[in-house]
Amino acid sequence: MIISVASGKGGTGKTTIAVNLALSLGDVQFLDCDVEEPNAHIFLKPRLTDERRIFVPVPEIDESKCTYCGKCREVCAFNAIAVLGGTGPGGGSVLVFPHLCHGCGACSIFCPEKAIKEIGREIGMVESGIRDGMGFVHGRLNVGEAMSPPLIRKVKERADSARTVIIDAPPGISCPVITAVEGSDFCLLVTEPTPFGLNDLVLAAGMLRELKIPFAVAVNRDGIGDGKVDDYCAGEKIPILMRIPFSKEIAGAYSRGEPAVSLFPELAGQFRDLFSRIRTVSGSS
Amino acid sequence: MKKIAVVSGKGGTGKTVVAASFAALPGSKVMVDCDVDAADLHLLLHPEVKERHEFRGGSTAVIDRGLCRQCGKCSAVCRFKAVKSGPRVERFFCEGCGLCARLCPYGAISMGETVSGEWFVSDTRRGPFVHARLGVAQGNSGRLVAQIRRAAERIAAEEKLEYVVIDGPPGIGCPVIASLSGVDCALVVTEPTLSGLHDARRVMETAAHFAIPVKLAVNKYDLNPEMSGEIEDFCRENGIQFAGRISFDPAVVEALSAGQTIIDSGNRTVGDEIRKIWELLIR
Ligand code: SF4
Ligand code: SF4
Ligand code: SF4
Ligand code: SF4
Numbered sequence: 222m223i224i225s226v227a228s229g230k231g232g233t234g235k236t237t238i239a240v241n242l243a244l245s246l247g248d249v250q251f252l253d254c255d256v257e258e259p260n261a262h263i264f265l266k267p268r269l270t271d272e273r274r275i276f277v278p279v280p281e282i283d284e285s286k287c288t289y290c291g292k293c294r295e296v297c298a299f300n301a302i303a304v305l306g307g308t309g310p311g312g313g314s315v316l317v318f319p320h321l322c323h324g325c326g327a328c329s330i331f332c333p334e335k336a337i338k339e340i341g342r343e344i345g346m347v348e349s350g351i352r353d354g355m356g357f358v359h360g361r362l363n364v365g366e367a368m369s370p371p372l373i374r375k376v377k378e379r380a381d382s383a384r385t386v387i388i389d390a391p392p393g394i395s396c397p398v399i400t401a402v403e404g405s406d407f408c409l410l411v412t413e414p415t416p417f418g419l420n421d422l423v424l425a426a427g428m429l430r431e432l433k434i435p436f437a438v439a440v441n442r443d444g445i446g447d448g449k450v451d452d453y454c455a456g457e458k459i460p461i462l463m464r465i466p467f468s469k470e471i472a473g474a475y476s477r478g479e480p481a482v483s484l485f486p487e488l489a490g491q492f493r494d495l496f497s498r499i500r501t502v503s504g505s506s
Numbered sequence: 507m508k509k510i511a512v513v514s515g516k517g518g519t520g521k522t523v524v525a526a527s528f529a530a531l532p533g534s535k536v537m538v539d540c541d542v543d544a545a546d547l548h549l550l551l552h553p554e555v556k557e558r559h560e561f562r563g564g565s566t567a568v569i570d571r572g573l574c575r576q577c578g579k580c581s582a583v584c585r586f587k588a589v590k591s592g593p594r595v596e597r598f599f600c601e602g603c604g605l606c607a608r609l610c611p612y613g614a615i616s617m618g619e620t621v622s623g624e625w626f627v628s629d630t631r632r633g634p635f636v637h638a639r640l641g642v643a644q645g646n647s648g649r650l651v652a653q654i655r656r657a658a659e660r661i662a663a664e665e666k667l668e669y670v671v672i673d674g675p676p677g678i679g680c681p682v683i684a685s686l687s688g689v690d691c692a693l694v695v696t697e698p699t700l701s702g703l704h705d706a707r708r709v710m711e712t713a714a715h716f717a718i719p720v721k722l723a724v725n726k727y728d729l730n731p732e733m734s735g736e737i738e739d740f741c742r743e744n745g746i747q748f749a750g751r752i753s754f755d756p757a758v759v760e761a762l763s764a765g766q767t768i769i770d771s772g773n774r775t776v777g778d779e780i781r782k783i784w785e786l787l788i789r
Pocket of ligand 1: 282286287288289290291292293294304315331332333334335336337
C-alpha cells in the first residue's frame with residue numbers, strides 16, 4: 222500500500238507526520254519526494270548506501286550537419302531552441318536553452334539532417350539507504366534547477382511494492398505534488414487550524430478529488446487558531462484521522478531534528494492507530 | 507522601483523505574515539502573491555478585484571476517437587506516460603509537447619490550449635495587489651508567476667510606486683526561480699529549526715546562483731534561541747546580512763485568524779521587529 226502525506230500549505234507538519242508514522246510502523250519504505258527541500262533525512266538519519274546522479278535528455282546540435290532549416294525551433298513547444306539565420310555548415314547558429322527544455326525528444330526526431338543527438342544533463346541525485354528495518358530513498362534537486370518532476374519520478378521508481386510505502390510529498394497543488402502523489406492508494410492531508418491552513422486544505426482536497434485519490438485529514442498544532450477546518454471537514458464529510466495538539470516540547474524536538482516518537486514513545490501507539498484508520502477508510506483493511 | 511522578494515525555502519515559516527506586514531509599512535508599493543499554488547496573502551489584504559484575466563499556461567493533447575485507429579504510436583512516443591489505454595490523454599501528465607499530435611499517422615490528435623488559472627489586479631487599502639489562482643491540479647506555475655510579476659511591475663512603473671513586494675512560494679524550483687529572477691533583494695524568512703536552516707541554505711544558494719543579494723530573518727526565534735544563534739553564525743560566516751529576529755507570540759495566529767496584518771493588529775513587539783527589518787531592506 223502506498224500512502225502519501227501532503228499539504229497545500231508548506232510547514233504544516235507533513236514531514237513530522239510522515240516520519241513519525243514511518244518510525245511507529247517500523248517495517249516500511251520511506252520515499253522523500255520533496256526533492257526541492259528534502260528534510261526527512263534530518264529526522265530519520267538513515268545510513269545512505271547508494272547514490273545515483275539523475276540526468277534528463279537535452280539536445281546537442283552537430284553544427285557540421287546542421288543547415289539552419291529551423292525545423293527544431295518550429296517543433297519545440299517550449300521555446301527551448303533558437304535558430305539564427307545562415308545557410309551552409311557554420312553559417313548560422315543554433316542555441317539550446319537547457320532550463321526550458323522538457324526533454325520531449327521532438328527536435329531530434331524531426332531534424333531532417335539528423336544533426337541532433339540527445340545528451341544527459343544532471344538535475345540532481347537520488348540517495349538511498351536504511352534506518353533499522355526501514356528503507357529510505359530521497360531525491361535532491363540541484364540548486365538552480367527549475368523542474369523537479371523528472372527527479373520525483375526517479376525517486377518513485379524505487380518504490381518497493383511488497384512493502385508499505387510512505388511518501389513525503391512536496392507542498393502545493395501543482396506539478397511536483399501531482400507527480401509525487403499520483404498512484405498512491407491513499408493520501409493524508411496535513412493542515413493546521415488557521416485561515417491559511419484552511420484555504421490551502423480546500424485547494425489540496427480539490428486536487429485529490431481530480432486525481433481520484435481517497436484522502437483524509439490530520440490536524441497538526443490543534444488548539445491554535447479557530448474551528449473552521451473542523452467545520453469544513455464536517456461539511457464535506459472528510460474524516461479527520463488524527464489531531465496533534467500544539468506543544469512546545471514537540472516543536473522543540475522538531476527544531477533539533479528529533480522525531481517526536483523518540484521523545485514521547487507513547488505517541489507511537491497513536492500513529493499506529495492512524496495507520497489502522499487509514500486502512501479502514503481506504504477500504505484496504 | 508525596488509523589487510523585494512520574500513522567500514523561505516521551507517514552507518510555514520511565516521513568510522506571508524511578514525510580507526503582509528510590509529504592505530502596512532511606509533512606502534508606496536504594489537504587492538504580488540507569487541505563491542500561486544497556495545495563495546494566502548489575500549486573506550490578510552482583503553482585495554477588491556478590479557481586473558480578472560485568464561491564464562493560459564500551455565496546451566494538452568486531445569484525441570479524436572472517430573479518427574483514431576488504435577495504432578499505439580502516441581503512447582509509444584510520449585515520454586511523459588501521459589497517454590493511457592484507450593487511448594486517452596491524462597491531462598495531469600501531458601506536458602503539451604505536441605509530439606504525439608505530429609506523429610499520429612491518422613491526424614487524430616490536436617493540441618488544445620488550456621485555461622489553467624486566473625489572475626487578478628486588485629485594490630486594497632494599502633495599494634494595488636496582483637494575485638492569482640492556479641486551476642486545480644495544473645502545472646506551469648512558473649509561467650503564471652512570471653505573468654503576474656510583469657503586471658505588477660507595469661503598475662509600479664505607471665503609478666510611480668517605490669516598491670514591488672513579492673510573496674514567494676516555498677522550495678527552490680521553477681516558481682521560486684521565477685519569483686527571484688531580477689529582484690533587487692531577497693529576504694529569506696526562516697525558523698530556528700534544523701529543517702529551517704537546511705532549507706534556507708538551499709534557497710540562499712539558489713539566489714546566489716542567480717546573483718541576487720540575500721538577507722535573512724529568523725521568525726519565532728525564541729522557540730529555539732540556540733538554533734537561532736547557529737543560523738546567525740551561519741550568516742556571518744557566509745557573508746549574508748542578518749536582517750533581524752521576530753519573536754514567537756500566539757497573538758500572531760490570533761491576528762491572522764482575524765484577517766489582520768501584525769501592524770494593524772497593534773502588536774507592538776512583533777510589529778516593531780518587522781518594521782526594523784523593513785527599514786533595513788529599503789535602506
Ligand atoms: S532541425 Fe536540424 S538542421 Fe534544422 S536547424 Fe535544427 S538542428 Fe539544424
Ligand atoms: S527535447 Fe523537446 S523541449 Fe527539449 S529542445 Fe527538443 S523539442 Fe524542445
Ligand atoms: S497515434 Fe493516433 S491513431 Fe494511433 S493510437 Fe494514437 S491517436 Fe490513435
Ligand atoms: S502532447 Fe506530449 S506530453 Fe502530451 S500526450 Fe502528447 S506526447 Fe505526451
